[in-house]
Amino acid sequence: MRFTPSTLLLVAAAATVRAQVQTEETQSAIEGAPPAPSPADPLTRPPLDPEAECKPYGFQPVANAIPSFPKIAANVTAILPNDAAAKAKFASFSAQIPNIAPRGTFSGDITGVQYDRAADPDCWWTSTQCVKPKLAGLKPDIVIVPEPRALGYGFDDGPFCGHNRFYNYLESKNQKATMFYIGTNVMNFPLEAQRAVADGHEICVHTWSHASLVAATNEGAFAELWYTMQAIKLVTGVTPTCWRPPKGDVDDRIRFIAQSLGLDTIMWGFDTFDWEVGMNSVTPQSVQGNYDTLVTKAGSGAFNSQGAILLMHELNNYTMQVAIDNYPKLASAFDHILPVGVAYNKTTPYAETTIKQQSFSECACFFLAFSLPSALLPFFHCLSHLLPLAGLLCSLSAPSLSLYSSPPAMPPVLSAAGWLVRGHDLLSSWLLITLCPLLSHLPRPYPVPSSICRY
Numbered sequence: 001m002r003f004t005p006s007t008l009l010l011v012a013a014a015a016t017v018r019a020q021v022q023t024e025e026t027q028s029a030i031e032g033a034p035p036a037p038s039p040a041d042p043l044t045r046p047p048l049d050p051e052a053e054c055k056p057y058g059f060q061p062v063a064n065a066i067p068s069f070p071k072i073a074a075n076v077t078a079i080l081p082n083d084a085a086a087k088a089k090f091a092s093f094s095a096q097i098p099n100i101a102p103r104g105t106f107s108g109d110i111t112g113v114q115y116d117r118a119a120d121p122d123c124w125w126t127s128t129q130c131v132k133p134k135l136a137g138l139k140p141d142i143v144i145v146p147e148p149r150a151l152g153y154g155f156d157d158g159p160f161c162g163h164n165r166f167y168n169y170l171e172s173k174n175q176k177a178t179m180f181y182i183g184t185n186v187m188n189f190p191l192e193a194q195r196a197v198a199d200g201h202e203i204c205v206h207t208w209s210h211a212s213l214v215a216a217t218n219e220g221a222f223a224e225l226w227y228t229m230q231a232i233k234l235v236t237g238v239t240p241t242c243w244r245p246p247k248g249d250v251d252d253r254i255r256f257i258a259q260s261l262g263l264d265t266i267m268w269g270f271d272t273f274d275w276e277v278g279m280n281s282v283t284p285q286s287v288q289g290n291y292d293t294l295v296t297k298a299g300s301g302a303f304n305s306q307g308a309i310l311l312m313h314e315l316n317n318y319t320m321q322v323a324i325d326n327y328p329k330l331a332s333a334f335d336h337i338l339p340v341g342v343a344y345n346k347t348t349p350y351a352e353t354t355i356k357q358q359s360f361s362e363c364a365c366f367f368l369a370f371s372l373p374s375a376l377l378p379f380f381h382c383l384s385h386l387l388p389l390a391g392l393l394c395s396l397s398a399p400s401l402s403l404y405s406s407p408p409a410m411p412p413v414l415s416a417a418g419w420l421v422r423g424h425d426l427l428s429s430w431l432l433i434t435l436c437p438l439l440s441h442l443p444r445p446y447p448v449p450s451s452i453c454r455y
Ligand SMILES: *[C@@H]1O[C@H](CO)[C@@H](O)[C@H](O)[C@H]1NC(C)=O
Pocket: 072, 073, 074, 075, 105, 106, 107, 108, 184, 208, 209, 210, 211
């Protein structure tokens, strides 16, 4: 084929159309969903009406799918009768589920339950805080983040209808978190769940009805997890690969079921007890005390060898407000605040592996770039903008010289410029590849503008 100007034009037009289609495809990972929330600056976006946010709204994909889901206001105890996919999945591993009896109640009451706490045969967290499974082949629970001075940042129990103000705050700080979503809440507030994915938060499962799963039958526990995964997939287009047990209630039987569904178990090391205010003599003062304790510990070097995971909630206005109030303190106490998956370099956080999130080193490099002393930034600017110009001038004044070969007989200034241009290329690739991950592990002697950092 001969390339006449008009064929070239056609090829260019086709390429443009394809690029547009691809952009649209990547932007809406969500099938049949309305467009993602407006990307306008969160601080200038008009305030949302909390009343309207909390009114039930008809979202067609959810309305259409109601028959394929359990009742939205109830604990699930079984797979739905006609759900062949769920039945097949359950049947694929149910024979291997360890033979451990259910214990306690759905609401987590374990009074009167007989259990050998000393031997702790089933690694039952509620009884012993055990996080290292006894059953071979089970992954240990995630309770810390491995990076020094890092905080695994996450919120349970969402999405909450009134959460847009809180998510605006996180967005204004460029802060991502791990969101542990309850299936019934996702069905009730689908647009809120979509926003979390659009904003780049990491979504994990927190069961269908917030039931304590150790109390559930094998099939009931499977259904609590499965239908939450399906709800999140339906509404946001992604299938989570992590979960957090409601009230931490997990044992090796439940770990086995979750792991068979591809879910990593994420616990925590520090509890703010924000969820418990007004109960069991927990007060806003004691919750503030819990945040302060963590900040003090960070200040005294308790996380200099490995980071922590903090338990907070998107449960109501209060829990979100206390998180906002304490964010600046946490941001100055920790070098990195980041979703748990990012801290573990989990670059594909969902079953849909086309959707990526950053790894720790990418995140840390970004962080490092912005935390260089401000005096250095103009220097780097000069390098990237002025040197190509200097190189151009150099090659114009000595046309026979390539920019990247050292000039044999040049005025010393131009010769130096030529070397710098070449050096600039080498230096920037070297910085990116080698120095950056290396430096991100060194203590920084200067204050870090954490609000600039995405994580
Ligand atoms: C599930 O059961 C527990 C305990 O009975 C109860 O607290 C909780 O509200 C129930 N959840 C739903 C969605 O019905």
